[in-house]
Amino acid sequence: GAGVSQSPSNKVTEKGKDVELRCDPISGHTALYWYRQSLGQGLEFLIYFQGNSAPDKSGLPSDRFSAERTGGSVSTLTIQRTQQEDSAVYLCASSEGQVNNQPQHFGDGTRLSIL
Amino acid sequence: AQKITQTQPGMFVQEKEAVTLDCTYDTSDPSYGLFWYKQPSSGEMIFLIYQGSYDQQNATEGRYSLNFQKARKSANLVISASQLGDSAMYFCAMRENNQGGKLIFGQGTELSVKP
Numbered sequence: 408g409a410g411v412s413q414s415p416s417n418k419v420t421e422k423g424k425d426v427e428l429r430c431d432p433i434s435g436h437t438a439l440y441w442y443r444q445s446l447g448q449g450l451e452f453l454i455y456f457q458g459n460s461a462p463d464k465s466g467l468p469s470d471r472f473s474a475e476r477t478g479g480s481v482s483t484l485t486i487q488r489t490q491q492e493d494s495a496v497y498l499c500a501s502s503e504g505q506v507n508n509q510p511q512h513f514g515d516g517t518r519l520s521i522l
Numbered sequence: 523a524q525k526i527t528q529t530q531p532g533m534f535v536q537e538k539e540a541v542t543l544d545c546t547y548d549t550s551d552p553s554y555g556l557f558w559y560k561q562p563s564s565g566e567m568i569f570l571i572y573q574g575s576y577d578q579q580n581a582t583e584g585r586y587s588l589n590f591q592k593a594r595k596s597a598n599l600v601i602s603a604s605q606l607g608d609s610a611m612y613f614c615a616m617r618e619n620n621q622g623g624k625l626i627f628g629q630g631t632e633l634s635v636k637p
Contacts, residue, residue, distance in 0.1 A: 438623050449526075449613055449627035450567075463622050498567065502623065508555055508574055511625060513567035 409433065411514035413499050419520045422491060428484045428517045432501030439482050440500045440511060441474060450498060456482065457504070486519075494521045525549065526616055528628035535604045536636050542589070543599040543631045545614030553619035556597040558588070561611040561630070570612075573597055604635045 412431040420426055432439050441453040452466040456476040467473070471489075476482040486493055496518050500511035527546045535541035547556065558570040573581045573588045581588040589598040601608055611632050615625040 440624065442625075442627075449629045450615075450625070452624040452626065455623050457623060463624065466624065496565065500567075504623075508572055510557060510569040510572060511623075512569065513559075515566050 411499055411501050411512055413497075413514035413517050415517055416515065417518045417520075419522065420489060421522050423488055425485065425487045426489055426519065428486075428497050428499075428519070430482045430484070430499030430501075430514060432480065432482070432499070433512055435503070436501035436512075437479070437504055438502045438509075438511075439476055440502075441482070441484050442498045442500065444496045444498060444516070446495075453484070453497075489519075489521045491521045494519055524628075525626045526614055526628035528614055528631050530631045531629070532632045532634070534634050534636060535601075537606060538603055540600060540602045541604055541633065543601070543612050543614075543633065544596070545598055545628060546594075546596045547614075547616050548595060549616065549618050551618040551620045555617045555619075556588070556590070557615045557617070557625065558586070558597075558599045559613045559615060560608075561613060563610070567613075571599070601633075606635050606637060609633060609635045 414429045437458045440455040442450040444450050454464050454474045456462045471487045474484045496516040498516045500513045502509040502511045554575045556573045560568045571583045571586045573590045585602045587600045611630045613630045614628045
């Protein structure tokens with residue numbers, strides 16, 4: 408079946424512009440997560456959505472970052488007034504729920520470069 | 523304090539040999555899960571194996587096994603009969619039940635398999 412789909416795969420933009428990154432989770436997965444991976448680093452949690460519950464936004468680095476999930480499916484991560492330190496690979500994952508033993512399945516990521 | 527520590531930035535192993543990748547964790551939550559992911563140079567995150575905090579036996583998945591020592595808070599990944607295709611970054615991650623669904627990742631270990 409189809410895995411987690413992210414678009415675009417690459418995005419180059421100028422400092423100060425807004426960007427939108429899209430994630431389409433695996434069908435039927437109720438939990439959706441966003442992570443950020445800087446060059447040579449581990450993954451940093453940003454935000455996650457579980458069903459109709461309020462999202463956990465505790466990992467968002469600043470108020471320039473926001474995310475929404477419409478209809479319990481597709482999610483969009485928005486970064487406003489981008490800065491060079493926002494350059495990273497943004498990874499989306501989904502899982503069947505937030506039960507401990509459910510692995511998160513990752514998309515291929517969006518590589519964001521801020522000039 | 524680091525929640526997940528991977529002390530080996532890089533490891534080498536001879537093809538067909540076994541290798542152990544170290545991971546220690548820190549949590550006060552009695553209910554948690556530990557995951558290992560593989561990230562090849564192509565960038566995708568591939569789920570390998572899961573160990574729950576209440577599991578009595580070490581997890582195994584094919585050539586992967588997890589050496590879970592709860593009292594020492596370690597969850598080392600053992601790869602048997604290494605193959606050239608095992609060359610990749612390996613990440614240990616933890617999910618704490620009282621923190622919802624987010625994963626906390628270590629910094630990773632880069633494994634190189636020599637022919």
